[in-house]
Amino acid sequence: MxxxxxxxxxxxxxxxxxxxxxxxxxxxxxxxxxxxxxxxxxxxxxxxxxxxxxxxxxxxxxFSFIYLGLKVGANMNRVQNWKEVIDTFNRRLSNWRAKLLSFAGRAILVKSVLGTLPNYYLSLYKCPVAVIKVLEGIRRKFLGGGGGVGE
Structure with missing residues (x-):
């Protein structure tokens, strides 16, 4: 640099x-x-x-560029810069997995995905409240037996 x-x-x-x-x-x-x-x-x-x-x-x-999956140099206070994180949650908690798993299996998967990804992504940036609400919506929909947002 x-x-x-x-x-x-x-x-x-x-x-x-x-x-x-x-x-x-x-x-x-x-x-x-x-x-x-x-x-x-x-x-x-x-x-x-x-x-x-x-x-x-x-x-x-x-600037901005992606390093180890995290944006560097972008304004992370903007919701649009969190699109990759939301897409990752949607991919991990996909519709077909929800249909194949019991409620307990879905709960364990949600806990593992929402327990590990935030540790990685939020280690550098403070997440906007709107993004947290979207991620919580994905979690609730998956636990109820549906897929991610937009499916």
Whole structure:
């Protein structure tokens, strides 16, 4: 991640980054894949980001992006940015599973899905109340024997 690099100091930072990546390769035997790597800049002109990324053979990165399934750089106070989370709940608690399971089986599945996914997604972001209401609606519908929202 580039951060307000200017002039001579910026060139030193780039040289150090190259050295770090080389040392990582020598120690671990793992090489950084330029096709999968991106350079992001904070407070840096886009043209500088593009030139530095090209010097490494990386792609210039843009905010917002997804890292380990979580959005980075997006305003997570907006309900629309939680669509992937809602879709994931719907997929996990699908209509066919509700029809094949007893009430106890549905309760266990709801508990496991709604017990683990929030720990992951909510570890970084505070969830809007509207999203919590949608997730609770999915849970209630599934427990009643239906599928996810919109089915």
């Amino acid at each position: 580039l951060s307000g690099m200017k002039g001579f100091r910026g060139r030193i930072n780039i040289k150090n980054l190259r050295r770090i990546l080389r040392c990582y390769y020598l120690v671990s035997g793992l090489k950084v894949n330029p096709k999968k790597s991106q350079i992001f800049g904070v407070g840096v002109d886009e043209e500088k980001i593009v030139s530095k990324a090209n010097s490494f053979g990386f792609k210039p990165g843009k």
